[in-house]
Amino acid sequence: MTCGSAVKLVNVKYNARLHSHDVKYGSGSGQQSVTGQPSKDDVNSYWIVKGPHGKDCVRGNAIKCGATIRLMHAATENNLHSHQFPSPLSHNKEVSAFGGKDGGDHLDNWMVVCTTKAKYWMRDEQIRLKHVELGNYLHLTGDVFGRPINGQYEVAGYHNTERGNLWKAAEGVFITPKQN
Numbered sequence: 001m002t003c004g005s006a007v008k009l010v011n012v013k014y015n016a017r018l019h020s021h022d023v024k025y026g027s028g029s030g031q032q033s034v035t036g037q038p039s040k041d042d043v044n045s046y047w048i049v050k051g052p053h054g055k056d057c058v059r060g061n062a063i064k065c066g067a068t069i070r071l072m073h074a075a076t077e078n079n080l081h082s083h084q085f086p087s088p089l090s091h092n093k094e095v096s097a098f099g100g101k102d103g104g105d106h107l108d109n110w111m112v113v114c115t116t117k118a119k120y121w122m123r124d125e126q127i128r129l130k131h132v133e134l135g136n137y138l139h140l141t142g143d144v145f146g147r148p149i150n151g152q153y154e155v156a157g158y159h160n161t162e163r164g165n166l167w168k169a170a171e172g173v174f175i176t177p178k179q180n
Contacts, residue, residue: 001049001062001063001112001120001121001122001123001169001174002049002059002060002061002062002063002174002175002176002177002178003049003050003051003057003058003059003060003061003063003175004048004049004050004057004059004060004175005048005049005172005173005174005175006046006047006048006049006074006172006173007046007047007048007049007169007170007171007172007173007174008040008045008046008047008169008170008171008172009047009167009168009169009170010040010167010168010169010170011036011140011153011164011166011167012126012163012166012167012168013140013142013163013164013166014036014038014140014142014153014164015038016036016037016038016140016152016153017036017037017038017039017040017042017045017170018034018036018037018045018047018071018080018138018155018167019034019035019036019037019042019044019045019152020032020033020034020035020044020073020075020076020078020097021033021044021075021076021149022075022076023148023149025088025094025096026088027088028085028086028087028088028094028096029083029085029094029096029098031078031081031096031097031098032073032076032078032096032097032098033096033097033149034080034095034096034097034155035145035149035152035153035154035155036140036152036153036154036155037152037153038151038152038153040170040171043075044073044075046073046074046075046172047071047072047073047074047080048071048072048073048074049063049069049071050069050070050071050072050079051069051070052068052069052070052108052109052132053070053079053104053105053106053108053109057069058178059175060175060176060177060178061177061178062120062121062177062178063112063120063121064112064119064120064121065112065113065114065118065119065120065121066111066112066113066114067111067112067121068109068110068111068112068132069109069110069111069112070104070108070109070110071110071129072101073097076097077100077101078097078098078099078100078104079097079098079099079104079108080095080097080108080110080129080138081095081096081097081098081099081104081107081108082094082095082096082107082131082133082134082136082138082157083096083107083134084134087141087154087155087156087157088145088154089141089143089145089154089156090141090143090154090156092136092139092141092156092157092158092159093131093134093136093156093157093158094156094157095138095155095156095157106132106133107131107133107134109131109132109133110129110130110131110132110138111129111130111131111132112127112129113127113128113129113130113137114127115127115128115166123169123174124168124169125168126166126167126168127166127167127168128161128165128166128167129165129167131157134157135159136157136158136159137157137158137159137160137161137165138155138157138165138167139155139156139157139158139162139164139165140153140154140155140164140165141153141154141155141156141158141164142154142164
């Protein structure tokens with residue numbers, strides 16, 4: 001995986017893609033909701049790999065295991081975000097999209113945790129994303145929303161590692177790694 005790539009991340013346990021849209025949570029932060037989308041064809045599941053808040057990430061640079069990144073939602077330009085608000089269904093930590101293209105804060109930072117001994121985040125390998133500030137893992141809970149995002153799964157920050165927080169790159173536009 002490289003900086004600047006636009007990727008759909010699929011949850012290994014539920015086969016749903018990390019997803020967002022301009023629908024706000026009705027409780028908690030009131031920020032843009034982040035869900036798991038069973039359909040692989042939805043354009044609102046693309047996320048752009050960026051550097052951590054306040055730092056640039058050179059397009060085409062490979063992402064090392066253990067690196068801190070942000071994921072910016074391609075359609076709304078908000079960053080994948082988490083904080084202390086409880087998630088609406090499971091009451092873990094809420095995950096939202098926040099900040100806009102030039103905004104956001106340190107709560108947008110996620111560490112890439114590789115599940116193999118690889119040095120870099122490889123497209124075909126499973127990873128976890130660990131929230132740098134809270135220490136929770138990006139997790140698909142299995143709980144399903146009703147209206148207005150009927151049939152989509154809750155995404156939350158979860159304190160333990162398990163299959164619900166394993167993710168893999170699926171569809172995307174992948175920037176070729178820079179050659180030195």
